[in-house]
Amino acid sequence: MAETLTVLVCDDEPGMRKGAERALRRYTAEFADLQTTVEFAVTLAESGEQALERVNVEAPDILLLDYKLPGISGLEVQEKLAERSAQTLTVMISAYSSLQTVITATKRGAFDFLVKPFTPEELRAAVRRAAHHLLSHRQALRLAEERKQIRFEFIRVLGHELKAPLAAVEGYLRLLERRALGDDIRKYETVISRSLVRLEGMRKLIFDLLDLTRIEAGTKQRNLEQVDLCAVVAAAVETILPEANKRGISVRSDLPARAVLKADRSELEIILNNLLSNAVKYNRDSGSVTVTVRADDAQVRIAVADTGIGMSAAEVSKLFGEFVRIKNEKTVSILGSGLGLSIVKKLVTLYGGSVTVHSEPDAGSTFTVILPREAVAAPAPGPN
Amino acid sequence: MSEKTVMVVDDDVDLVLELQVQLEAVGYRVVTAHSDKQAREVADKTHPDAAVIDLMMEEHDSGFALAHYLKRRMPEMPVILLTAVASETGIDFDATTAEERSWIRADVVLDKPVRFETLHAQLQRLLA
Numbered sequence: 008m009a010e011t012l013t014v015l016v017c018d019d020e021p022g023m024r025k026g027a028e029r030a031l032r033r034y035t036a037e038f039a040d041l042q043t044t045v046e047f048a049v050t051l052a053e054s055g056e057q058a059l060e061r062v063n064v065e066a067p068d069i070l071l072l073d074y075k076l077p078g079i080s081g082l083e084v085q086e087k088l089a090e091r092s093a094q095t096l097t098v099m100i101s102a103y104s105s106l107q108t109v110i111t112a113t114k115r116g117a118f119d120f121l122v123k124p125f126t127p128e129e130l131r132a133a134v135r136r137a138a139h140h141l142l143s144h145r146q147a148l149r150l151a152e153e154r155k156q157i158r159f160e161f162i163r164v165l166g167h168e169l170k171a172p173l174a175a176v177e178g179y180l181r182l183l184e185r186r187a188l189g190d191d192i193r194k195y196e197t198v199i200s201r202s203l204v205r206l207e208g209m210r211k212l213i214f215d216l217l218d219l220t221r222i223e224a225g226t227k228q229r230n231l232e233q234v235d236l237c238a239v240v241a242a243a244v245e246t247i248l249p250e251a252n253k254r255g256i257s258v259r260s261d262l263p264a265r266a267v268l269k270a271d272r273s274e275l276e277i278i279l280n281n282l283l284s285n286a287v288k289y290n291r292d293s294g295s296v297t298v299t300v301r302a303d304d305a306q307v308r309i310a311v312a313d314t315g316i317g318m319s320a321a322e323v324s325k326l327f328g329e330f331v332r333i334k335n336e337k338t339v340s341i342l343g344s345g346l347g348l349s350i351v352k353k354l355v356t357l358y359g360g361s362v363t364v365h366s367e368p369d370a371g372s373t374f375t376v377i378l379p380r381e382a383v384a385a386p387a388p389g390p391n
Numbered sequence: 392m393s394e395k396t397v398m399v400v401d402d403d404v405d406l407v408l409e410l411q412v413q414l415e416a417v418g419y420r421v422v423t424a425h426s427d428k429q430a431r432e433v434a435d436k437t438h439p440d441a442a443v444i445d446l447m448m449e450e451h452d453s454g455f456a457l458a459h460y461l462k463r464r465m466p467e468m469p470v471i472l473l474t475a476v477a478s479e480t481g482i483d484f485d486a487t488t489a490e491e492r493s494w495i496r497a498d499v500v501l502d503k504p505v506r507f508e509t510l511h512a513q514l515q516r517l518l519a
Binding site: 171175 | 403412
Protein backbone atom coordinates (compact mmCIF):
# COMPACT_ATOMS: atom_id res chain seq x y z
CA MET A 8 0.00 0.00 0.00
CA ALA A 9 1.56 3.32 -1.05
CA GLU A 10 0.37 6.56 0.47
CA THR A 11 1.26 10.11 -0.40
CA LEU A 12 1.90 12.72 2.25
CA THR A 13 2.01 16.40 1.36
CA VAL A 14 4.95 18.48 2.50
CA LEU A 15 4.91 22.26 2.51
CA VAL A 16 8.40 23.80 2.44
CA CYS A 17 8.47 27.37 3.77
CA ASP A 18 11.78 29.16 3.34
CA ASP A 19 12.67 32.61 1.97
CA GLU A 20 15.82 31.32 0.23
CA PRO A 21 15.00 29.98 -3.26
CA GLY A 22 18.01 27.64 -3.09
CA MET A 23 16.70 26.05 0.09
CA ARG A 24 13.21 25.52 -1.37
CA LYS A 25 14.62 23.99 -4.54
CA GLY A 26 17.02 21.79 -2.58
CA ALA A 27 14.30 20.51 -0.28
CA GLU A 28 11.97 19.83 -3.17
CA ARG A 29 14.69 17.90 -5.00
CA ALA A 30 15.58 15.88 -1.90
CA LEU A 31 11.99 14.74 -1.43
CA ARG A 32 10.69 14.43 -4.99
CA ARG A 33 11.93 10.92 -5.68
CA TYR A 34 12.14 9.83 -2.08
CA THR A 35 10.12 6.84 -0.94
CA ALA A 36 10.01 5.97 2.74
CA GLU A 37 9.24 2.37 3.62
CA PHE A 38 7.80 1.55 7.01
CA ALA A 39 7.87 -2.17 7.57
CA ASP A 40 6.24 -1.87 11.00
CA LEU A 41 3.23 -0.03 9.55
CA GLN A 42 3.23 -2.12 6.37
CA THR A 43 3.19 0.94 4.19
CA THR A 44 5.29 2.94 1.76
CA VAL A 45 5.12 6.70 1.57
CA GLU A 46 5.81 9.15 -1.20
CA PHE A 47 5.87 12.90 -0.81
CA ALA A 48 4.19 15.68 -2.77
CA VAL A 49 5.98 18.97 -2.20
CA THR A 50 4.57 22.50 -2.35
CA LEU A 51 6.49 25.69 -1.63
CA ALA A 52 5.96 28.94 0.26
CA GLU A 53 8.27 31.97 0.39
CA SER A 54 7.01 33.58 3.56
CA GLY A 55 5.22 32.85 6.80
CA GLU A 56 2.09 34.63 5.57
CA GLN A 57 2.04 32.51 2.45
CA ALA A 58 2.62 29.36 4.50
CA LEU A 59 -0.40 30.11 6.72
CA GLU A 60 -2.58 30.64 3.66
CA ARG A 61 -1.35 27.37 2.15
CA VAL A 62 -2.02 25.46 5.35
CA ASN A 63 -5.57 26.78 5.25
CA VAL A 64 -6.16 25.63 1.72
CA GLU A 65 -4.10 22.46 1.40
CA ALA A 66 -3.83 21.25 4.98
CA PRO A 67 -0.39 19.71 4.34
CA ASP A 68 0.67 16.74 6.45
CA ILE A 69 4.15 18.05 7.17
CA LEU A 70 5.48 21.60 7.25
CA LEU A 71 9.22 22.29 6.89
CA LEU A 72 9.34 25.73 8.40
CA ASP A 73 12.27 28.12 8.39
CA TYR A 74 12.73 29.81 11.72
CA LYS A 75 13.96 33.10 10.33
CA LEU A 76 11.65 34.64 7.74
CA PRO A 77 11.35 38.20 6.34
CA GLY A 78 7.76 38.88 7.57
CA ILE A 79 6.29 37.00 10.48
CA SER A 80 8.76 34.52 11.93
CA GLY A 81 8.59 30.78 11.89
CA LEU A 82 7.79 30.81 15.57
CA GLU A 83 4.76 33.02 14.99
CA VAL A 84 3.58 30.75 12.19
CA GLN A 85 3.92 27.81 14.54
CA GLU A 86 1.98 29.68 17.20
CA LYS A 87 -0.86 30.50 14.82
CA LEU A 88 -1.05 26.90 13.67
CA ALA A 89 -1.20 25.73 17.26
CA GLU A 90 -4.07 28.15 17.93
CA ARG A 91 -6.03 26.68 15.06
CA SER A 92 -5.11 23.22 16.28
CA ALA A 93 -4.02 22.41 12.73
CA GLN A 94 -3.25 18.73 12.03
CA THR A 95 0.01 19.67 10.31
CA LEU A 96 3.24 18.38 11.84
CA THR A 97 5.99 21.01 11.89
CA VAL A 98 9.71 20.47 11.46
CA MET A 99 11.46 23.71 12.34
CA ILE A 100 14.55 24.69 10.28
CA SER A 101 17.05 27.03 11.83
CA ALA A 102 20.53 28.34 11.31
CA TYR A 103 20.88 28.88 15.04
CA SER A 104 21.37 25.76 16.99
CA SER A 105 20.79 27.54 20.27
CA LEU A 106 19.11 25.43 22.87
CA GLN A 107 16.71 28.27 23.59
CA THR A 108 15.23 28.28 20.06
CA VAL A 109 14.79 24.54 20.14
CA ILE A 110 13.00 24.70 23.45
CA THR A 111 10.73 27.56 22.39
CA ALA A 112 9.77 25.91 19.12
CA THR A 113 9.12 22.56 20.73
CA LYS A 114 7.05 24.20 23.44
CA ARG A 115 4.87 25.68 20.75
CA GLY A 116 4.29 22.28 19.26
CA ALA A 117 7.04 21.74 16.67
CA PHE A 118 7.62 18.02 16.23
CA ASP A 119 11.28 18.11 15.25
CA PHE A 120 14.19 20.37 14.55
CA LEU A 121 16.65 20.61 11.66
CA VAL A 122 19.79 22.73 11.85
CA LYS A 123 21.29 24.45 8.84
CA PRO A 124 23.33 23.49 6.99
CA PHE A 125 21.99 19.99 6.53
CA THR A 126 22.49 17.34 3.87
CA PRO A 127 19.61 16.00 1.73
CA GLU A 128 20.01 12.80 3.77
CA GLU A 129 19.40 14.65 7.02
CA LEU A 130 16.37 16.37 5.54
CA ARG A 131 14.94 13.06 4.40
CA ALA A 132 15.60 11.48 7.79
CA ALA A 133 13.70 14.31 9.53
CA VAL A 134 10.77 14.03 7.11
CA ARG A 135 10.82 10.28 7.55
CA ARG A 136 10.56 10.61 11.34
CA ALA A 137 7.65 13.01 10.98
CA ALA A 138 5.90 10.73 8.49
CA HIS A 139 6.30 7.72 10.77
CA HIS A 140 4.87 9.65 13.68
CA LEU A 141 1.90 10.86 11.63
CA LEU A 142 1.10 7.47 10.14
CA SER A 143 1.37 5.47 13.34
CA HIS A 144 -0.87 8.00 15.04
CA ARG A 145 -3.42 7.74 12.23
CA GLN A 146 -3.28 3.96 12.20
CA ALA A 147 -3.90 3.85 15.93
CA LEU A 148 -6.91 6.14 15.51
CA ARG A 149 -8.24 3.99 12.69
CA LEU A 150 -7.88 0.80 14.71
CA ALA A 151 -9.58 2.33 17.71
CA GLU A 152 -12.44 3.45 15.48
CA GLU A 153 -12.77 0.00 13.90
CA ARG A 154 -12.84 -1.65 17.32
CA LYS A 155 -15.52 0.76 18.41
CA GLN A 156 -17.61 -0.06 15.33
CA ILE A 157 -17.25 -3.80 15.93
CA ARG A 158 -18.37 -3.32 19.54
CA PHE A 159 -21.37 -1.25 18.44
CA GLU A 160 -22.38 -3.87 15.91
CA PHE A 161 -21.97 -6.61 18.51
CA ILE A 162 -24.18 -4.79 21.00
CA ARG A 163 -26.77 -3.99 18.35
CA VAL A 164 -27.09 -7.64 17.32
CA LEU A 165 -27.00 -8.76 20.94
CA GLY A 166 -29.90 -6.44 21.71
CA HIS A 167 -31.84 -7.96 18.86
CA GLU A 168 -31.04 -11.52 19.95
CA LEU A 169 -32.14 -10.81 23.52
CA LYS A 170 -35.35 -9.12 22.43
CA ALA A 171 -36.52 -12.00 20.26
CA PRO A 172 -37.05 -14.55 23.06
CA LEU A 173 -38.55 -11.85 25.29
CA ALA A 174 -41.07 -10.98 22.61
CA ALA A 175 -41.95 -14.65 22.12
CA VAL A 176 -42.48 -15.34 25.82
CA GLU A 177 -44.36 -12.09 26.33
CA GLY A 178 -46.64 -12.98 23.43
CA TYR A 179 -47.44 -16.35 24.98
CA LEU A 180 -48.15 -14.75 28.36
CA ARG A 181 -50.53 -12.30 26.70
CA LEU A 182 -52.38 -15.23 25.13
CA LEU A 183 -52.81 -16.74 28.58
CA GLU A 184 -53.81 -13.40 30.06
CA ARG A 185 -56.56 -12.92 27.51
CA ARG A 186 -57.70 -16.51 27.89
CA ALA A 187 -57.25 -16.79 24.14
CA LEU A 188 -56.49 -20.49 24.18
CA GLY A 189 -59.95 -21.92 24.79
CA ASP A 190 -60.53 -25.36 26.29
CA ASP A 191 -57.88 -27.35 24.49
CA ILE A 192 -55.34 -28.38 27.11
CA ARG A 193 -52.76 -29.22 24.41
CA LYS A 194 -52.58 -25.57 23.41
CA TYR A 195 -51.60 -24.68 26.97
CA GLU A 196 -48.92 -27.34 26.93
CA THR A 197 -47.51 -25.98 23.69
CA VAL A 198 -47.50 -22.40 24.95
CA ILE A 199 -45.77 -23.34 28.19
CA SER A 200 -43.17 -25.64 26.67
CA ARG A 201 -42.33 -23.13 23.90
CA SER A 202 -41.95 -20.38 26.51
CA LEU A 203 -39.57 -22.59 28.51
CA VAL A 204 -37.58 -23.42 25.37
CA ARG A 205 -37.18 -19.72 24.55
CA LEU A 206 -36.17 -18.85 28.11
CA GLU A 207 -33.60 -21.66 28.08
CA GLY A 208 -32.26 -20.27 24.80
CA MET A 209 -31.96 -16.86 26.41
CA ARG A 210 -30.15 -18.31 29.40
CA LYS A 211 -27.72 -20.09 27.07
CA LEU A 212 -27.11 -16.84 25.18
CA ILE A 213 -26.30 -15.01 28.39
CA PHE A 214 -23.97 -17.78 29.59
CA ASP A 215 -22.21 -17.90 26.22
CA LEU A 216 -21.88 -14.15 26.31
CA LEU A 217 -20.23 -14.29 29.74
CA ASP A 218 -17.86 -17.03 28.54
CA LEU A 219 -16.96 -14.99 25.48
CA THR A 220 -16.38 -11.83 27.48
CA ARG A 221 -14.15 -13.62 29.96
CA ILE A 222 -12.09 -15.20 27.17
CA GLU A 223 -11.71 -11.89 25.34
CA ALA A 224 -10.88 -9.87 28.42
CA GLY A 225 -8.28 -12.46 29.38
CA THR A 226 -9.75 -12.43 32.90
CA LYS A 227 -10.88 -16.04 32.77
CA GLN A 228 -9.02 -17.97 35.46
CA ARG A 229 -7.10 -20.56 33.51
CA ASN A 230 -5.98 -23.65 35.30
CA LEU A 231 -3.58 -25.51 33.02
CA GLU A 232 -2.99 -29.10 34.07
CA GLN A 233 -2.54 -32.54 32.52
CA VAL A 234 -6.04 -33.47 31.36
CA ASP A 235 -7.17 -36.75 29.82
CA LEU A 236 -9.22 -35.62 26.85
CA CYS A 237 -10.98 -39.00 26.68
CA ALA A 238 -12.56 -38.41 30.08
CA VAL A 239 -13.78 -34.98 28.97
CA VAL A 240 -15.27 -36.47 25.79
CA ALA A 241 -17.01 -39.22 27.77
CA ALA A 242 -18.57 -36.63 30.08
CA ALA A 243 -19.68 -34.44 27.18
CA VAL A 244 -21.29 -37.42 25.44
CA GLU A 245 -23.08 -38.25 28.69
CA THR A 246 -24.41 -34.68 28.85
CA ILE A 247 -25.81 -34.66 25.32
CA LEU A 248 -27.34 -38.17 25.40
CA PRO A 249 -30.80 -37.20 26.73
CA GLU A 250 -31.19 -34.62 23.95
CA ALA A 251 -29.94 -37.11 21.34
CA ASN A 252 -32.16 -39.94 22.61
CA LYS A 253 -35.27 -37.78 22.29
CA ARG A 254 -34.71 -37.70 18.54
CA GLY A 255 -33.33 -41.22 18.12
CA ILE A 256 -29.84 -39.96 17.37
CA SER A 257 -27.04 -42.35 18.31
CA VAL A 258 -23.80 -40.98 19.72
CA ARG A 259 -20.66 -43.08 19.29
CA SER A 260 -17.15 -42.34 20.43
CA ASP A 261 -13.93 -43.79 19.12
CA LEU A 262 -11.27 -43.05 21.72
CA PRO A 263 -7.71 -44.19 22.47
CA ALA A 264 -6.95 -45.47 25.98
CA ARG A 265 -5.70 -42.04 27.01
CA ALA A 266 -5.06 -38.71 25.28
CA VAL A 267 -3.39 -36.43 27.76
CA LEU A 268 -2.67 -32.78 27.06
CA LYS A 269 -1.88 -29.69 29.08
CA ALA A 270 -5.07 -27.67 29.14
CA ASP A 271 -7.78 -26.05 31.22
CA ARG A 272 -10.41 -28.73 31.76
CA SER A 273 -13.36 -26.31 31.72
CA GLU A 274 -12.22 -24.89 28.38
CA LEU A 275 -12.06 -28.36 26.84
CA GLU A 276 -15.56 -28.97 28.20
CA ILE A 277 -16.86 -25.80 26.55
CA ILE A 278 -15.32 -26.82 23.21
CA LEU A 279 -16.74 -30.36 23.29
CA ASN A 280 -20.16 -29.39 24.63
CA ASN A 281 -20.55 -26.81 21.86
CA LEU A 282 -19.48 -29.18 19.09
CA LEU A 283 -21.62 -32.07 20.37
CA SER A 284 -24.63 -29.88 20.96
CA ASN A 285 -24.39 -28.60 17.38
CA ALA A 286 -23.93 -32.13 16.03
CA VAL A 287 -27.21 -33.16 17.65
CA LYS A 288 -29.13 -29.94 17.00
CA TYR A 289 -28.35 -29.84 13.31
CA ASN A 290 -28.78 -33.58 12.81
CA ARG A 291 -31.73 -35.39 11.29
CA ASP A 292 -33.97 -37.58 13.44
CA SER A 293 -32.46 -41.08 13.85
CA GLY A 294 -29.11 -39.78 12.62
CA SER A 295 -25.78 -40.37 14.29
CA VAL A 296 -22.89 -38.47 15.85
CA THR A 297 -19.36 -39.86 15.97
CA VAL A 298 -16.59 -38.40 18.14
CA THR A 299 -13.11 -39.56 17.23
CA VAL A 300 -10.00 -38.70 19.23
CA ARG A 301 -6.47 -39.40 18.03
CA ALA A 302 -3.24 -38.41 19.76
CA ASP A 303 0.41 -38.41 18.79
CA ASP A 304 3.49 -36.99 20.50
CA ALA A 305 2.81 -33.43 19.45
CA GLN A 306 -0.96 -32.98 19.31
CA VAL A 307 -4.46 -34.34 19.82
CA ARG A 308 -7.13 -34.38 17.14
CA ILE A 309 -10.85 -34.33 17.93
CA ALA A 310 -13.32 -34.94 15.10
CA VAL A 311 -17.07 -34.57 15.64
CA ALA A 312 -19.03 -35.89 12.68
CA ASP A 313 -22.80 -35.71 12.23
CA THR A 314 -25.28 -36.94 9.64
CA GLY A 315 -27.26 -33.71 9.64
CA ILE A 316 -28.39 -30.99 7.29
CA GLY A 317 -24.86 -29.87 6.39
CA MET A 318 -23.93 -26.53 4.90
CA SER A 319 -23.00 -25.00 1.58
CA ALA A 320 -19.49 -23.61 1.08
CA ALA A 321 -20.88 -20.08 1.39
CA GLU A 322 -22.48 -20.91 4.72
CA VAL A 323 -19.29 -22.56 6.00
CA SER A 324 -17.27 -19.45 5.22
CA LYS A 325 -19.37 -17.35 7.61
CA LEU A 326 -19.59 -19.93 10.33
CA PHE A 327 -17.13 -18.81 13.01
CA GLY A 328 -18.28 -15.20 13.28
CA GLU A 329 -20.26 -13.83 16.20
CA PHE A 330 -24.04 -14.20 16.03
CA VAL A 331 -23.75 -16.07 12.77
CA ARG A 332 -26.61 -18.50 12.57
CA ILE A 333 -27.21 -20.22 9.28
CA LYS A 334 -30.76 -19.27 8.40
CA ASN A 335 -32.74 -21.38 6.02
CA GLU A 336 -35.85 -23.53 6.08
CA LYS A 337 -33.93 -26.42 7.58
CA THR A 338 -32.78 -24.35 10.56
CA VAL A 339 -35.85 -22.22 11.23
CA SER A 340 -36.94 -24.07 14.36
CA ILE A 341 -33.43 -24.69 15.71
CA LEU A 342 -32.45 -22.35 18.52
CA GLY A 343 -28.93 -21.19 19.29
CA SER A 344 -27.06 -18.24 20.68
CA GLY A 345 -24.98 -17.76 17.55
CA LEU A 346 -21.92 -17.56 19.79
CA GLY A 347 -20.98 -21.22 20.28
CA LEU A 348 -18.58 -21.66 17.37
CA SER A 349 -17.14 -18.21 17.88
CA ILE A 350 -16.27 -19.29 21.41
CA VAL A 351 -14.82 -22.60 20.20
CA LYS A 352 -12.64 -20.75 17.71
CA LYS A 353 -11.40 -18.26 20.32
CA LEU A 354 -10.55 -21.01 22.80
CA VAL A 355 -8.79 -23.17 20.23
CA THR A 356 -6.76 -20.13 19.16
CA LEU A 357 -5.77 -19.61 22.78
CA TYR A 358 -4.03 -23.01 22.63
CA GLY A 359 -2.35 -22.32 19.31
CA GLY A 360 -4.60 -24.99 17.78
CA SER A 361 -7.00 -25.01 14.87
CA VAL A 362 -10.63 -25.77 14.12
CA THR A 363 -11.82 -26.68 10.63
CA VAL A 364 -15.06 -27.92 9.16
CA HIS A 365 -15.90 -30.16 6.28
CA SER A 366 -19.53 -30.15 5.27
CA GLU A 367 -21.91 -31.35 2.61
CA PRO A 368 -25.51 -30.15 2.33
CA ASP A 369 -27.97 -32.84 3.45
CA ALA A 370 -25.12 -35.27 4.23
CA GLY A 371 -23.54 -33.84 7.36
CA SER A 372 -20.65 -31.89 8.82
CA THR A 373 -17.40 -32.85 10.48
CA PHE A 374 -15.70 -30.40 12.82
CA THR A 375 -12.04 -31.12 13.50
CA VAL A 376 -10.15 -29.52 16.37
CA ILE A 377 -6.40 -29.90 16.69
CA LEU A 378 -4.72 -28.95 19.95
CA PRO A 379 -1.01 -29.12 20.81
CA ARG A 380 -0.26 -31.41 23.76
CA GLU A 381 1.79 -28.65 25.38
CA ALA A 382 -0.34 -25.53 25.36
CA VAL A 383 1.47 -22.72 23.59
CA ALA A 384 1.35 -19.61 25.72
CA ALA A 385 -0.81 -17.43 23.52
CA PRO A 386 -1.56 -13.81 24.33
CA ALA A 387 -5.14 -12.97 25.25
CA PRO A 388 -7.01 -12.33 21.99
CA GLY A 389 -8.17 -8.83 21.18
CA PRO A 390 -11.84 -7.84 21.08
CA ASN A 391 -12.26 -8.99 17.49
CA MET B 392 -68.52 -14.11 7.92
CA SER B 393 -67.15 -16.35 5.19
CA GLU B 394 -63.80 -17.72 6.29
CA LYS B 395 -60.90 -15.66 4.96
CA THR B 396 -57.36 -17.01 4.70
CA VAL B 397 -54.49 -15.00 6.15
CA MET B 398 -50.86 -15.88 5.49
CA VAL B 399 -48.51 -15.16 8.43
CA VAL B 400 -44.78 -14.92 7.65
CA ASP B 401 -42.07 -14.56 10.27
CA ASP B 402 -38.77 -16.36 10.79
CA ASP B 403 -39.55 -16.67 14.50
CA VAL B 404 -41.72 -19.79 14.81
CA ASP B 405 -43.20 -18.63 18.10
CA LEU B 406 -44.39 -15.27 16.82
CA VAL B 407 -46.06 -17.09 13.94
CA LEU B 408 -47.77 -19.48 16.34
CA GLU B 409 -48.95 -16.66 18.59
CA LEU B 410 -50.50 -14.79 15.69
CA GLN B 411 -51.99 -17.97 14.29
CA VAL B 412 -53.75 -18.82 17.57
CA GLN B 413 -55.25 -15.35 17.83
CA LEU B 414 -56.30 -15.09 14.20
CA GLU B 415 -57.94 -18.51 14.31
CA ALA B 416 -59.76 -17.50 17.49
CA VAL B 417 -61.45 -14.62 15.64
CA GLY B 418 -62.41 -16.82 12.70
CA TYR B 419 -59.63 -16.64 10.10
CA ARG B 420 -58.05 -19.61 8.39
CA VAL B 421 -54.27 -19.26 8.75
CA VAL B 422 -51.43 -20.47 6.55
CA THR B 423 -47.86 -19.93 7.70
CA ALA B 424 -44.35 -19.57 6.31
CA HIS B 425 -40.97 -18.92 7.92
CA SER B 426 -38.95 -17.57 5.03
CA ASP B 427 -39.27 -15.43 1.96
CA LYS B 428 -38.96 -18.46 -0.31
CA GLN B 429 -41.46 -20.58 1.61
CA ALA B 430 -43.93 -17.69 1.67
CA ARG B 431 -43.83 -17.37 -2.11
CA GLU B 432 -44.63 -21.07 -2.47
CA VAL B 433 -47.42 -20.96 0.10
CA ALA B 434 -48.95 -17.85 -1.47
CA ASP B 435 -48.83 -19.28 -4.98
CA LYS B 436 -50.47 -22.47 -3.78
CA THR B 437 -53.12 -21.17 -1.35
CA HIS B 438 -53.91 -17.68 -2.71
CA PRO B 439 -54.56 -16.15 0.71
CA ASP B 440 -56.92 -13.20 1.11
CA ALA B 441 -54.32 -11.20 3.03
CA ALA B 442 -50.70 -11.45 4.18
CA VAL B 443 -49.03 -10.37 7.42
CA ILE B 444 -45.25 -10.23 6.94
CA ASP B 445 -42.36 -9.57 9.28
CA LEU B 446 -39.97 -7.10 7.68
CA MET B 447 -36.66 -8.58 8.77
CA MET B 448 -36.32 -12.22 8.05
CA GLU B 449 -33.10 -13.84 6.81
CA GLU B 450 -31.98 -10.65 5.08
CA HIS B 451 -32.62 -7.15 6.38
CA ASP B 452 -35.18 -6.35 3.73
CA SER B 453 -36.67 -9.75 2.91
CA GLY B 454 -40.10 -8.47 3.94
CA PHE B 455 -39.96 -5.66 1.37
CA ALA B 456 -38.90 -8.09 -1.35
CA LEU B 457 -41.67 -10.50 -0.45
CA ALA B 458 -44.30 -7.75 -0.31
CA HIS B 459 -43.15 -6.59 -3.70
CA TYR B 460 -43.43 -10.12 -5.12
CA LEU B 461 -46.90 -10.65 -3.66
CA LYS B 462 -48.22 -7.30 -4.89
CA ARG B 463 -47.04 -8.09 -8.39
CA ARG B 464 -48.60 -11.54 -8.42
CA MET B 465 -51.76 -10.69 -6.49
CA PRO B 466 -52.35 -6.94 -6.70
CA GLU B 467 -55.68 -7.16 -4.90
CA MET B 468 -54.32 -8.93 -1.82
CA PRO B 469 -53.79 -6.63 1.17
CA VAL B 470 -50.30 -6.83 2.69
CA ILE B 471 -49.48 -5.77 6.23
CA LEU B 472 -45.79 -5.34 7.11
CA LEU B 473 -44.69 -5.76 10.72
CA THR B 474 -41.45 -4.06 11.64
CA ALA B 475 -39.20 -3.52 14.61
CA VAL B 476 -37.11 -1.11 12.53
CA ALA B 477 -38.36 2.01 14.27
CA SER B 478 -37.58 0.75 17.76
CA GLU B 479 -34.26 -0.78 16.74
CA THR B 480 -32.76 1.80 14.42
CA GLY B 481 -34.79 4.93 14.97
CA ILE B 482 -35.68 4.99 11.29
CA ASP B 483 -39.30 5.91 10.99
CA PHE B 484 -41.52 5.15 8.06
CA ASP B 485 -45.03 4.03 7.32
CA ALA B 486 -47.12 3.53 4.25
CA THR B 487 -49.48 6.49 4.55
CA THR B 488 -48.10 8.86 1.94
CA ALA B 489 -48.27 8.20 -1.78
CA GLU B 490 -44.52 8.51 -2.07
CA GLU B 491 -43.91 5.87 0.58
CA ARG B 492 -46.53 3.58 -0.88
CA SER B 493 -44.81 3.81 -4.24
CA TRP B 494 -41.77 1.92 -2.94
CA ILE B 495 -43.19 0.09 0.07
CA ARG B 496 -45.45 -2.46 -1.51
CA ALA B 497 -47.66 -2.77 1.53
CA ASP B 498 -51.02 -1.38 2.53
CA VAL B 499 -50.14 -0.92 6.17
CA VAL B 500 -46.90 -0.89 8.14
CA LEU B 501 -47.23 -1.67 11.85
CA ASP B 502 -44.59 -1.27 14.53
CA LYS B 503 -43.66 -4.29 16.60
CA PRO B 504 -44.77 -5.24 19.15
CA VAL B 505 -48.23 -4.97 17.62
CA ARG B 506 -51.39 -5.12 19.71
CA PHE B 507 -53.56 -7.82 18.25
CA GLU B 508 -56.63 -5.51 18.27
CA THR B 509 -54.78 -3.09 16.01
CA LEU B 510 -53.82 -5.84 13.57
CA HIS B 511 -57.32 -7.27 13.65
CA ALA B 512 -58.90 -3.88 12.97
CA GLN B 513 -56.58 -3.30 10.01
CA LEU B 514 -57.36 -6.72 8.57
CA GLN B 515 -61.10 -6.12 8.90
CA ARG B 516 -60.77 -2.77 7.20
CA LEU B 517 -58.65 -4.13 4.34
CA LEU B 518 -60.83 -7.20 3.81
CA ALA B 519 -64.15 -5.32 4.03
